[in-house]
Amino acid sequence: MRNIPDNNLAYPVFINIDNKYTGSGFFLNQINNKIYLITAKHVIFDNKTIKTKGKIATISCQSSDINSDELKQYRLDFETLAKNGKIIVHPTSDVATIEIFEITQFNVETNSHMFNLNDGVTIVRETSTGNTVSVNPNAVALFNEVLISNDIILYGYPSSLGLQGRPQFNYSKPLLRKGIVAGLNKPTKTIVLDCPSYFGNSGGPIVQIENHLDGRRTHMIIGVMSEFIPFEEQWINTKSGLLNTHVSNSGYSIAVSMDKVFEILKYTPPKKE
Template sequence: MRKLNNIPQDNLGYAVLLSLNHGESFGSGFRLKYQNSNYLVTARHVLYNDDFKLRSDFLTVTCQSARAFDLDPLIMEIELDKAKVHYSASNDVAILLIGTNQLESKAKVPLKNDKAVHKRVAFLQLEKYVNITSTGNKFVTSVDSEATRKLDEIRVGNDIFLLGYPMSLRLKEERFFDYSKPLLRKGITAATYPKENTFTVDCPAYFGNSGGPVIEHGEDDYYRVIGIVSRYIPYIVEWVNPREHIVNKEYTNSGYSICVPMDAVYALIDKHKP
């Protein structure tokens, strides 16, 4: 019997905050463990402009613990001009090789059945262009490839969760929540669009959410990352003044968001294996 939503605590530590050029722009992302390597995954437009040029020379990655009482994050500074970073020309996704995973012990059971508090514990050998500027906590979580799902496995109507950093909601005088911690948003999968390799969720996203993980609560009561946030779908109101031939369009957030499935992530990684 499928249980009520009770998202596993380690899932709450998936999303990382991305800061470019020391705070000029922000985005979200997550770390992925795949074939003994550790990757930063995000939306292409977070790292690249419309001309496919990197937006910044430096990228700051803030990794929070899944445990609310761990206040000090792990912070990495990445030299983008030296990094092994790649983007997809057809999908809004980018990857960056962080390092190599060395498992402390061999997996004995499928991840789905692993009841350990800390699953697949690994030591991370960083690439030379990745510098740790704050060691922070030791409970940083990467998404295991076994805890993901591809587009043809996604079930329309399943509950989903968006994790990320909607920094556009920020007000300088706001002091009642911590902008350095990810926010969780809940919705459902509204549709899949295999032709364009995307899916739609009935869940609002805002500037800063781009690149953050989308987590599905499966029909088997297992939680999997199924993709990344790309953009919201706007609701357009058009005002027309026929006498003056003036057209004014107002764009608001419809509450629906476009996401890129994990298929695009794995295709990009396999294309640029180290």
């Protein structure tokens, strides 16, 4: 058996803005009969100008058929979506949501949702097999359900890795990374992960593996990848008085808990039994 459910491999969505900026995200469904794209705020917004990094984003989704290499693609017009109030960002946390679809009904025969695309969203490419995978709120764990030392998996598209002209992996497929919950920051409701992240991973989902006393194993999304924790070293040349600062990736990362996503969606998840 695979360590994770097969459909979890299709969770991450690749985000490409104006063929210039990239990041990761995932779909969250059944929130007020809508489906949202969840990502990190800095993936789509410039921190200095507080404006979107571009006009058009192309998002590529894996098929629920894990043996398929086909990608379903959507085109997002940020100006139209923002004008219609479909882009929401958290005022203090690094998360953002974009309303993509409105669910109309559930098709029992195909086991999939019927939906209407919002203005500003168009389908660029269809797939012949499988469906687009989205996360149900029942598969989400809140901050108070995250346990230090539990195994986690980071999903995303670390497009900054590898050597130019010498591809070592398929950039159209997500890469998984395993780590543990290293710590919890209660004031900010952020999660410290013993798991390195790189440019392109931002916005990707973090899944906690939960082992239950009855032998069950569940996989719950606990957060959105935000940033890595840097390790800073400084060298001083006493002769010349020059200061050299070197910043590297410490191997620890920060994820924003799903509580912050639910806050901006004004959604209160039902209590788990």
